[in-house]
Amino acid sequence: MEALKAELAKKRKAAEEAANNRPTKYMKRGDIERMKLEEEAAMKEAASKAKQEEALRSKTRKHESPTPVSTPEPSAAEPATQFNISNEEAIRRLRTKGQPIRLFGETDKDRRLRLRALELIEERVGDKTMGQNDFRKALEDVEEEERNKLAKGGQSDANKGKEKNRDAETQVDLTLIKTDPDKLYPVIYYALKKTLAEWGQWMDERPESVKRTNQGKIAAATQVQSGEYLKPLFRALRSRSLASDVLARIAEIVYYMQMRQYQRANDAYLRLSIGNAPWPIGVTMVGIHERSAREKISSDQVAHVLNDEVSRKYIQSLKRLLTFSQTKYPPEDSSQLMG
Secondary structure, rough: HHHHHHHHHHHHHHHHHOOOOOOOOOOOHHHHHHHHHHHHHHHHHHHHHHHHHHHHHHHHHHOOOOOOOOOOOOHHHHHHHHHOOOOOHHHHHHHOOOOOOOOOOOOOHHHHHHHHHHHHHHHHHHOOOOOOOHHHHHHHHHHHHHHHHHHOOOOOOOOOOHHHHHOOOOOOOOOOHHHHHHHHHHHHHHHHHHHHHHHHHHHOOOOHHHHHHHHHHHHHHHHHHHHHHHHHHHHHHHHHOOOOOOOHHHHHHHHHHHHHHHHHHHHHHHHHOOOOOOOOOOOOOOOOOOHHHHOOOOOOOOOOOOOOHHHHHHHHHHHHHHHHHHHOOOOOOHHHOOO
Protein backbone atom coordinates (compact mmCIF):
# COMPACT_ATOMS: atom_id res chain seq x y z
CA MET A 1 0.00 0.00 0.00
CA GLU A 2 2.85 2.40 0.84
CA ALA A 3 4.52 1.61 -2.48
CA LEU A 4 1.28 2.40 -4.32
CA LYS A 5 0.95 5.76 -2.51
CA ALA A 6 4.55 6.63 -3.34
CA GLU A 7 4.01 5.77 -7.01
CA LEU A 8 0.86 7.93 -7.16
CA ALA A 9 2.67 10.86 -5.53
CA LYS A 10 5.53 10.48 -8.00
CA LYS A 11 3.19 10.53 -11.00
CA ARG A 12 1.28 13.52 -9.62
CA LYS A 13 4.52 15.44 -9.17
CA ALA A 14 5.66 14.59 -12.71
CA ALA A 15 2.32 15.79 -14.13
CA GLU A 16 2.58 19.08 -12.22
CA GLU A 17 6.14 19.64 -13.47
CA ALA A 18 5.06 18.93 -17.06
CA ALA A 19 2.19 21.41 -16.73
CA ASN A 20 4.51 24.07 -15.32
CA ASN A 21 7.09 23.58 -18.08
CA ARG A 22 4.50 23.79 -20.86
CA PRO A 23 5.11 26.91 -23.08
CA THR A 24 2.32 29.49 -23.06
CA LYS A 25 1.36 32.31 -25.43
CA TYR A 26 0.86 34.81 -22.63
CA MET A 27 2.64 35.95 -19.48
CA LYS A 28 1.15 36.82 -16.12
CA ARG A 29 2.06 39.92 -14.18
CA GLY A 30 3.59 37.75 -11.50
CA ASP A 31 5.84 36.10 -14.11
CA ILE A 32 6.99 39.50 -15.39
CA GLU A 33 7.76 40.70 -11.86
CA ARG A 34 9.56 37.44 -11.14
CA MET A 35 11.64 37.91 -14.30
CA LYS A 36 12.58 41.43 -13.20
CA LEU A 37 13.59 40.16 -9.77
CA GLU A 38 15.64 37.39 -11.36
CA GLU A 39 17.33 39.91 -13.63
CA GLU A 40 18.20 42.16 -10.69
CA ALA A 41 19.46 39.18 -8.71
CA ALA A 42 21.58 38.03 -11.64
CA MET A 43 23.06 41.51 -12.05
CA LYS A 44 23.82 41.73 -8.32
CA GLU A 45 25.37 38.28 -8.39
CA ALA A 46 27.52 39.18 -11.39
CA ALA A 47 28.58 42.46 -9.73
CA SER A 48 29.48 40.70 -6.47
CA LYS A 49 31.51 38.12 -8.39
CA ALA A 50 33.34 40.91 -10.20
CA LYS A 51 34.13 42.63 -6.88
CA GLN A 52 35.41 39.38 -5.40
CA GLU A 53 37.60 38.79 -8.44
CA GLU A 54 38.97 42.34 -8.23
CA ALA A 55 39.73 41.92 -4.51
CA LEU A 56 41.37 38.57 -5.19
CA ARG A 57 43.54 40.06 -7.93
CA SER A 58 44.59 42.97 -5.67
CA LYS A 59 45.57 40.49 -2.94
CA THR A 60 47.64 38.46 -5.36
CA ARG A 61 49.41 41.64 -6.51
CA LYS A 62 50.29 42.57 -2.90
CA HIS A 63 51.61 39.13 -1.99
CA GLU A 64 53.31 38.60 -5.31
CA SER A 65 56.91 37.40 -5.03
CA PRO A 66 59.67 39.25 -6.96
CA THR A 67 60.41 36.13 -9.02
CA PRO A 68 57.30 35.37 -11.05
CA VAL A 69 56.11 31.81 -10.74
CA SER A 70 53.83 30.28 -13.39
CA THR A 71 50.79 29.30 -11.32
CA PRO A 72 47.33 28.65 -12.72
CA GLU A 73 44.77 31.40 -12.24
CA PRO A 74 42.10 30.87 -9.60
CA SER A 75 38.86 29.29 -10.71
CA ALA A 76 36.86 32.32 -9.57
CA ALA A 77 38.26 34.33 -12.48
CA GLU A 78 36.98 31.87 -15.05
CA PRO A 79 33.48 33.36 -15.38
CA ALA A 80 34.93 36.83 -16.04
CA THR A 81 37.33 35.64 -18.74
CA GLN A 82 34.62 33.45 -20.20
CA PHE A 83 32.47 36.53 -21.01
CA ASN A 84 35.32 38.82 -22.05
CA ILE A 85 33.83 40.31 -25.25
CA SER A 86 34.60 43.53 -27.07
CA ASN A 87 32.55 46.70 -26.73
CA GLU A 88 31.37 46.44 -30.35
CA GLU A 89 30.07 42.91 -29.76
CA ALA A 90 28.30 43.98 -26.56
CA ILE A 91 26.63 46.88 -28.40
CA ARG A 92 25.55 44.59 -31.23
CA ARG A 93 24.01 42.03 -28.86
CA LEU A 94 22.18 44.69 -26.85
CA ARG A 95 20.73 46.20 -30.03
CA THR A 96 19.48 42.83 -31.23
CA LYS A 97 17.70 42.42 -27.88
CA GLY A 98 16.13 45.90 -28.13
CA GLN A 99 18.01 47.13 -25.05
CA PRO A 100 19.81 50.50 -24.64
CA ILE A 101 23.49 50.27 -25.46
CA ARG A 102 24.47 52.32 -22.39
CA LEU A 103 22.67 53.42 -19.26
CA PHE A 104 23.39 56.62 -17.35
CA GLY A 105 26.71 56.36 -15.52
CA GLU A 106 27.34 52.85 -16.84
CA THR A 107 30.88 51.72 -17.58
CA ASP A 108 31.91 49.18 -20.21
CA LYS A 109 32.29 46.56 -17.52
CA ASP A 110 28.79 47.24 -16.15
CA ARG A 111 27.40 47.03 -19.66
CA ARG A 112 28.93 43.60 -20.18
CA LEU A 113 27.51 42.47 -16.83
CA ARG A 114 24.06 43.75 -17.81
CA LEU A 115 24.27 41.91 -21.12
CA ARG A 116 25.30 38.71 -19.35
CA ALA A 117 22.39 39.05 -16.91
CA LEU A 118 19.93 39.53 -19.79
CA GLU A 119 21.25 36.44 -21.56
CA LEU A 120 20.94 34.39 -18.36
CA ILE A 121 17.33 35.54 -17.95
CA GLU A 122 16.54 34.57 -21.56
CA GLU A 123 18.04 31.13 -21.02
CA ARG A 124 15.87 30.60 -17.93
CA VAL A 125 12.68 31.79 -19.57
CA GLY A 126 13.25 29.58 -22.62
CA ASP A 127 10.42 29.35 -25.12
CA LYS A 128 7.69 30.85 -22.94
CA THR A 129 7.79 34.17 -24.81
CA MET A 130 7.83 32.57 -28.27
CA GLY A 131 5.24 33.97 -30.66
CA GLN A 132 4.75 37.26 -28.79
CA ASN A 133 7.25 39.36 -30.75
CA ASP A 134 5.25 39.42 -34.00
CA PHE A 135 2.04 40.46 -32.29
CA ARG A 136 3.82 43.06 -30.14
CA LYS A 137 5.38 44.53 -33.29
CA ALA A 138 1.96 44.62 -34.96
CA LEU A 139 0.52 46.49 -31.96
CA GLU A 140 3.37 49.01 -32.12
CA ASP A 141 2.78 49.49 -35.86
CA VAL A 142 -0.93 50.14 -35.26
CA GLU A 143 -0.20 52.72 -32.57
CA GLU A 144 2.40 54.42 -34.77
CA GLU A 145 -0.05 54.53 -37.68
CA GLU A 146 -2.69 56.10 -35.44
CA ARG A 147 -0.20 58.75 -34.33
CA ASN A 148 0.71 59.50 -37.95
CA LYS A 149 -2.95 59.86 -38.90
CA LEU A 150 -3.56 62.26 -36.04
CA ALA A 151 -0.48 64.27 -37.04
CA LYS A 152 -1.65 64.51 -40.67
CA GLY A 153 -5.11 65.58 -39.59
CA GLY A 154 -7.02 62.62 -41.01
CA GLN A 155 -6.44 63.09 -44.73
CA SER A 156 -8.98 61.36 -46.95
CA ASP A 157 -7.97 58.67 -49.41
CA ALA A 158 -8.32 59.77 -53.03
CA ASN A 159 -7.94 56.31 -54.50
CA LYS A 160 -11.04 54.68 -53.05
CA GLY A 161 -12.85 54.65 -56.40
CA LYS A 162 -9.99 53.02 -58.27
CA GLU A 163 -10.55 49.65 -56.65
CA LYS A 164 -13.98 49.30 -58.24
CA ASN A 165 -12.42 48.88 -61.68
CA ARG A 166 -10.62 45.73 -60.53
CA ASP A 167 -13.77 43.80 -59.59
CA ALA A 168 -14.01 42.13 -62.98
CA GLU A 169 -10.28 41.31 -62.95
CA THR A 170 -10.35 39.67 -59.51
CA GLN A 171 -13.09 37.13 -60.25
CA VAL A 172 -11.56 33.64 -60.00
CA ASP A 173 -12.44 30.99 -62.60
CA LEU A 174 -11.85 27.44 -61.34
CA THR A 175 -11.65 26.04 -64.87
CA LEU A 176 -8.27 27.76 -65.21
CA ILE A 177 -6.78 25.31 -62.68
CA LYS A 178 -6.54 22.64 -65.38
CA THR A 179 -6.58 24.72 -68.57
CA ASP A 180 -4.27 27.67 -67.83
CA PRO A 181 -3.05 27.91 -64.20
CA ASP A 182 -0.69 30.81 -65.00
CA LYS A 183 -3.68 33.12 -65.43
CA LEU A 184 -4.78 32.36 -61.88
CA TYR A 185 -1.75 33.97 -60.25
CA PRO A 186 -2.61 37.66 -60.93
CA VAL A 187 -6.33 37.06 -60.31
CA ILE A 188 -5.70 35.51 -56.87
CA TYR A 189 -3.11 38.18 -56.09
CA TYR A 190 -5.46 41.11 -56.73
CA ALA A 191 -8.41 39.35 -55.05
CA LEU A 192 -6.47 38.81 -51.82
CA LYS A 193 -5.03 42.33 -51.96
CA LYS A 194 -8.54 43.74 -52.40
CA THR A 195 -9.91 41.78 -49.43
CA LEU A 196 -6.96 42.79 -47.25
CA ALA A 197 -7.45 46.46 -48.20
CA GLU A 198 -11.16 46.21 -47.39
CA TRP A 199 -10.27 44.76 -44.01
CA GLY A 200 -7.91 47.64 -43.30
CA GLN A 201 -10.50 50.20 -44.44
CA TRP A 202 -13.12 48.52 -42.26
CA MET A 203 -10.75 48.84 -39.30
CA ASP A 204 -10.20 52.54 -40.05
CA GLU A 205 -13.93 53.29 -40.29
CA ARG A 206 -14.61 52.14 -36.74
CA PRO A 207 -15.45 54.84 -34.19
CA GLU A 208 -12.63 56.21 -32.08
CA SER A 209 -14.21 54.84 -28.91
CA VAL A 210 -13.86 51.32 -30.32
CA LYS A 211 -10.37 51.86 -31.73
CA ARG A 212 -8.92 52.93 -28.40
CA THR A 213 -10.20 49.94 -26.46
CA ASN A 214 -7.99 46.96 -25.81
CA GLN A 215 -10.07 44.70 -28.07
CA GLY A 216 -10.02 47.32 -30.81
CA LYS A 217 -6.23 47.54 -30.72
CA ILE A 218 -5.92 43.75 -30.78
CA ALA A 219 -8.24 43.54 -33.82
CA ALA A 220 -6.21 46.18 -35.68
CA ALA A 221 -2.96 44.44 -34.76
CA THR A 222 -4.38 41.15 -36.06
CA GLN A 223 -5.10 42.81 -39.41
CA VAL A 224 -1.57 44.24 -39.62
CA GLN A 225 -0.05 40.91 -38.61
CA SER A 226 -2.08 39.09 -41.28
CA GLY A 227 -0.77 41.50 -43.91
CA GLU A 228 2.80 40.72 -42.83
CA TYR A 229 2.14 36.98 -42.88
CA LEU A 230 0.66 37.18 -46.41
CA LYS A 231 3.74 38.86 -47.91
CA PRO A 232 5.51 35.53 -48.73
CA LEU A 233 2.34 34.33 -50.48
CA PHE A 234 2.16 37.55 -52.50
CA ARG A 235 5.80 37.12 -53.53
CA ALA A 236 5.12 33.54 -54.60
CA LEU A 237 2.08 34.68 -56.60
CA ARG A 238 4.09 37.40 -58.34
CA SER A 239 6.87 34.96 -59.22
CA ARG A 240 4.38 32.17 -60.13
CA SER A 241 6.28 29.71 -57.94
CA LEU A 242 3.48 28.00 -55.99
CA ALA A 243 3.00 24.25 -56.09
CA SER A 244 0.12 23.11 -58.29
CA ASP A 245 -1.90 21.58 -55.44
CA VAL A 246 -1.41 24.65 -53.21
CA LEU A 247 -2.45 26.95 -56.08
CA ALA A 248 -5.59 24.88 -56.68
CA ARG A 249 -6.65 24.98 -53.03
CA ILE A 250 -6.02 28.73 -52.71
CA ALA A 251 -8.00 29.31 -55.91
CA GLU A 252 -10.90 27.35 -54.43
CA ILE A 253 -10.73 29.37 -51.19
CA VAL A 254 -10.82 32.69 -53.07
CA TYR A 255 -13.54 31.54 -55.48
CA TYR A 256 -15.92 30.30 -52.78
CA MET A 257 -15.17 33.39 -50.69
CA GLN A 258 -16.23 35.57 -53.62
CA MET A 259 -19.35 33.46 -54.13
CA ARG A 260 -20.10 33.78 -50.37
CA GLN A 261 -20.07 30.00 -49.98
CA TYR A 262 -17.96 30.08 -46.85
CA GLN A 263 -18.61 26.48 -45.86
CA ARG A 264 -17.01 25.24 -49.09
CA ALA A 265 -14.22 27.78 -48.71
CA ASN A 266 -13.55 26.40 -45.22
CA ASP A 267 -13.43 22.86 -46.65
CA ALA A 268 -10.82 24.01 -49.18
CA TYR A 269 -8.89 25.66 -46.34
CA LEU A 270 -8.89 22.38 -44.39
CA ARG A 271 -7.66 20.48 -47.45
CA LEU A 272 -4.90 23.05 -47.85
CA SER A 273 -3.85 22.99 -44.20
CA ILE A 274 -4.10 19.30 -43.25
CA GLY A 275 -4.75 17.57 -46.58
CA ASN A 276 -7.01 14.67 -47.45
CA ALA A 277 -4.59 11.96 -48.59
CA PRO A 278 -6.01 8.47 -47.88
CA TRP A 279 -3.64 5.91 -46.44
CA PRO A 280 -4.05 2.36 -47.82
CA ILE A 281 -5.26 -0.34 -45.47
CA GLY A 282 -3.51 -3.69 -45.52
CA VAL A 283 -0.78 -4.99 -47.80
CA THR A 284 -0.58 -2.99 -51.04
CA MET A 285 2.85 -3.83 -52.46
CA VAL A 286 3.05 -7.62 -52.58
CA GLY A 287 4.09 -8.09 -56.18
CA ILE A 288 5.59 -5.89 -58.83
CA HIS A 289 2.27 -4.22 -59.67
CA GLU A 290 0.54 -1.48 -57.72
CA ARG A 291 -2.76 -2.29 -56.04
CA SER A 292 -5.89 -0.16 -56.26
CA ALA A 293 -5.47 1.28 -52.78
CA ARG A 294 -1.98 2.40 -53.72
CA GLU A 295 -3.22 4.16 -56.82
CA LYS A 296 -5.52 6.37 -54.73
CA ILE A 297 -2.53 8.28 -53.36
CA SER A 298 -2.30 10.60 -56.35
CA SER A 299 -0.77 14.03 -56.74
CA ASP A 300 -4.18 15.63 -56.21
CA GLN A 301 -4.41 14.19 -52.70
CA VAL A 302 -1.46 15.46 -50.72
CA ALA A 303 -1.19 15.56 -46.95
CA HIS A 304 0.19 18.95 -45.92
CA VAL A 305 1.80 18.55 -42.53
CA LEU A 306 2.48 22.31 -42.21
CA ASN A 307 6.06 21.81 -41.08
CA ASP A 308 6.94 25.08 -42.82
CA GLU A 309 6.46 28.08 -40.54
CA VAL A 310 6.03 30.55 -43.42
CA SER A 311 3.26 28.55 -45.11
CA ARG A 312 1.54 27.97 -41.76
CA LYS A 313 1.39 31.71 -41.15
CA TYR A 314 -0.06 32.71 -44.51
CA ILE A 315 -2.58 29.84 -44.42
CA GLN A 316 -3.70 31.10 -41.01
CA SER A 317 -4.04 34.58 -42.51
CA LEU A 318 -6.21 33.19 -45.31
CA LYS A 319 -8.59 31.86 -42.66
CA ARG A 320 -8.67 35.32 -41.06
CA LEU A 321 -9.60 36.83 -44.44
CA LEU A 322 -12.41 34.28 -44.69
CA THR A 323 -13.70 35.27 -41.26
CA PHE A 324 -13.63 38.97 -42.14
CA SER A 325 -15.37 38.40 -45.48
CA GLN A 326 -18.10 36.39 -43.78
CA THR A 327 -18.57 39.20 -41.24
CA LYS A 328 -18.79 41.95 -43.85
CA TYR A 329 -20.56 39.98 -46.59
CA PRO A 330 -22.75 37.36 -44.89
CA PRO A 331 -24.27 34.69 -47.17
CA GLU A 332 -27.93 34.62 -48.09
CA ASP A 333 -28.13 30.95 -47.13
CA SER A 334 -27.28 30.35 -43.48
CA SER A 335 -26.07 26.84 -44.30
CA GLN A 336 -23.03 28.37 -46.02
CA LEU A 337 -21.75 29.92 -42.80
CA MET A 338 -18.49 28.61 -41.40
CA GLY A 339 -18.65 26.79 -38.10
